[in-house]
Each structure stands twice: as C-alpha cells, then as structure tokens.
Amino acid sequence: MWPKKIQQFILTQNQPKFRTNQAIAAFCKFGAKSFADVRVWPNALRETADKTITAMSFVKTQIFQSRDRSTYKATLQLIDGSMIETVLMSPKPGVYSVCISSQVGCAMNCAFCATGKMGLQRSLTAEEIIDQVLFWIQYNQEHHLFDRLHNIVYMGMGEPLANLTAVEESLRILIDSQAFNFSTRHISVSTSGLVLGIAHFAKHWPQINLAVSLHNAIEDERTELMPINKTYSLVKLQKALQNYFHYANRKVFIEYILLKDRNDTTRHAKALIDFIQKIDKPQLLHVNLIIYNETQAGFAGSSKETATVFMQKLKQAHISVTMRKNMGRDISGACGQLAGKNR
Numbered sequence: 001m002w003p004k005k006i007q008q009f010i011l012t013q014n015q016p017k018f019r020t021n022q023a024i025a026a027f028c029k030f031g032a033k034s035f036a037d038v039r040v041w042p043n044a045l046r047e048t049a050d051k052t053i054t055a056m057s058f059v060k061t062q063i064f065q066s067r068d069r070s071t072y073k074a075t076l077q078l079i080d081g082s083m084i085e086t087v088l089m090s091p092k093p094g095v096y097s098v099c100i101s102s103q104v105g106c107a108m109n110c111a112f113c114a115t116g117k118m119g120l121q122r123s124l125t126a127e128e129i130i131d132q133v134l135f136w137i138q139y140n141q142e143h144h145l146f147d148r149l150h151n152i153v154y155m156g157m158g159e160p161l162a163n164l165t166a167v168e169e170s171l172r173i174l175i176d177s178q179a180f181n182f183s184t185r186h187i188s189v190s191t192s193g194l195v196l197g198i199a200h201f202a203k204h205w206p207q208i209n210l211a212v213s214l215h216n217a218i219e220d221e222r223t224e225l226m227p228i229n230k231t232y233s234l235v236k237l238q239k240a241l242q243n244y245f246h247y248a249n250r251k252v253f254i255e256y257i258l259l260k261d262r263n264d265t266t267r268h269a270k271a272l273i274d275f276i277q278k279i280d281k282p283q284l285l286h287v288n289l290i291i292y293n294e295t296q297a298g299f300a301g302s303s304k305e306t307a308t309v310f311m312q313k314l315k316q317a318h319i320s321v322t323m324r325k326n327m328g329r330d331i332s333g334a335c336g337q338l339a340g341k342n343r
C-alpha cells in the first residue's frame with residue numbers, strides 16, 4: 001500500500017481528496033487487505049480501485065511461530081518472486097515489536113549472518129518496507145495478539161543505510177499521523193557502521209533511535225567478522241559517533257553479538273571498553289549484548305557464563321549494558337538468522 005498511488009487514483013476518479021485519507025486509515029489502522037475492505041468508500045470506487053491498483057506488494061506468505069509463542073516470523077514473497085522475512089516479537093507480555101527488512105539479501109557479507117551469505121539481490125522499495133508492518137497489522141486482525149504495536153526496528157535483512165532513500169520514505173509514512181502515526185521514539189534503525197549514513201541520520205533523523213552493530217572492537221578482528229570495517233574502520237566509526245552526539249545528542253545503541261572465542265574474551269571486553277571510553281560522552285552509548293543464534297555460518301554462541309562475565313566487565317567500567325533476550329531461535333527468526341527461505 002502506498003499513499004501516493006491511492007492519491008493519484010483518487011485524482012483520476014475525480015473523487016474528493018478526503019477519500020485518500022479514508023483508505024490510508026483503513027489500511028494502516030484497521031488492517032485492510034484490499035480496497036474491498038475500505039468500507040467507507042462507495043462500492044463502485046472500491047471495485048475500480050481493486051482492478052486498477054495493486055494494494056499489497058507481497059503475494060504469498062508463510063508464517064512460523066516459536067514454541068513459546070513469543071515470536072512469529074513471516075516469509076513474504078514479493079511480486080517479482082523475491083523473498084523477504086519480517087518478525088513480530090513480544091519481549092514481555094502485552095508489548096509487541098516488529099523487525100523489518102530493508103533489502104533482499106545484503107552486500108555487507110558479515111561472516112556470521114545468514115542474510116550476508118545471500119549477497120545483495122536488490123533493495124526494497126519504501127512500499128515493500130512499510131507493507132511488512134501492514135502485514136502484521138492485518139495478521140493481528142485475525143489473531144488479536146496486541147492492542148497496538150510498540151516498536152518498529154529496522155534490523156531484518158539488509159543494511160538500512162545502504163537503502164537510504166527508501167528507508168527515509170518509509171519512515172515518513174510510519175510517523176505520519178494520517179497513516180501509522182508511530183512515535184519517532186519507538187522506531188530504531190540499525191547499521192553495520194556506514195559512517196556517511198550515520199552523519200546523514202544525525203542531521204535529518206536525530207529523533208529516530210540509532211543502533212550500530214559493532215561485534216568486535218579490535219580493528220583486524222572486526223574486519224574478519226564485518227568486511228565493511230575495511231572501508232569504515234573503528235577509528236572512523238568513533239568519529240561518526242562523536243559527530244552524531246554533536247548533532248543529535250541522543251543515546252546510541254551498540255549491538256554486540258557474543259560469539260564463542262571470537263569476541264567474548266577478556267581481551268575483547270577491554271577493547272570494547274576502550275572503544276567506548278575514547279568517545280566523548282560515553283554515557284550516551286548503551287551496549288546490547290546478545291548471545292549468537294547459530295546459523296550455517298560456522299560460528300557458535302558464547303555460553304551464558306561467559307556472557308555474564310563479559311557483561312560484568314562492562315558494568316565494572318561503568319558502561320551501560322543489557323543482555324538481550326534471545327527470541328525466535330527455533331524458527332530461525334532471531335538476529336542474524338533471516339535468510340528469506342521457506343523453512
């Protein structure tokens with residue numbers, strides 16, 4: 001569903017402008033699946049719209065539910081046959097977040113990530129991005145899981161800042177009061193460290209939460225895990241964060257997946273502490289630790305004991321840190337596991 005398409009259609013039909021907002025509300029707020037569900041429109045207009053405009057950008061869906069029912073993953077087949085994945089998570093009772101993809105595959109090729117193994121097939125359009133949120137609103141109409149969605153996180157397949165134009169267009173619709181009306185405080189965009197994109201976000205989207213996937217604070221080891229580090233080294237990333245704080249003066253989340261023996265030792269904890277403490281305003285950085293969810297990439301997750309010791313070391317250095325709950329492992333819906341396959 002794309003508001004501009006509806007607006008153009010309404011113009012061609014010589015209908016009053018308010019019809020556009022009626023349809024947008026029916027989709028975004030009430031989970032309409034087609035124009036037939038826009039019940040405030042006259043019948044003839046609904047029929048013509050369904051014959052003229054493709055309402056949704058995906059054609060087929062498959063849904064997987066985790067055993068503990070806290071996580072749902074949907075594989076969506078787009079009109080051109082591409083497959084993407086989106087995840088609905090409930091980290092605590094009554095709170096629901098949606099994780100959305102921004103690309104089919106990803107060019108960043110992080111060594112531990114199932115999406116990275118696919119390579120980049122293409123970037124998503126803004127419509128394909130917001131339709132993932134619409135999908136869960138539609139799903140909720142039948143399953144009554146939540147009263148409202150609390151958070152939207154751009155942490156699915158792809159590097160959002162490598163698809164900046166579409167991501168920005170999608171953000172505008174997500175926060176538009178006539179459409180989804182999400183608060184900017186409840187939207188997070190994650191990056192593997194594209195420093196130009198971070199600078200752009202600092203200037204244009206300071207109110208949106210930014211998360212940076214770090215995963216290792218030792219230069220050559222990070223390059224092994226995340227090849228983007230060759231272009232945007234840790235030193236450049238530190239400067240980008242410094243600049244971000246200058247413009248946005250807002251907390252940034254450092255995402256750190258704990259991989260057994262690869263980034264979870266005392267040496268790695270010290271490097272992470274050092275990375276953070278070298279930045280002015282280190283109090284504006286919050287570290288989210290998450291134990292790696294295994295894929296076929298050949299890495300193992302750290303043990304709970306090792307993860308706890310790692311977290312303690314950060315705490316002792318007065319670094320703000322949380323251990324994030326692992327969700328959706330059994331349906332390959334957890335961090336780093338999305339790969340657009342029917343499984």
Ligand code: SF4
Nearest residue numbers: 106108110113116158
């Ligand atoms: S971790 Fe993120 S940036 Fe890295 S390959 Fe996977 S999707 Fe791309």
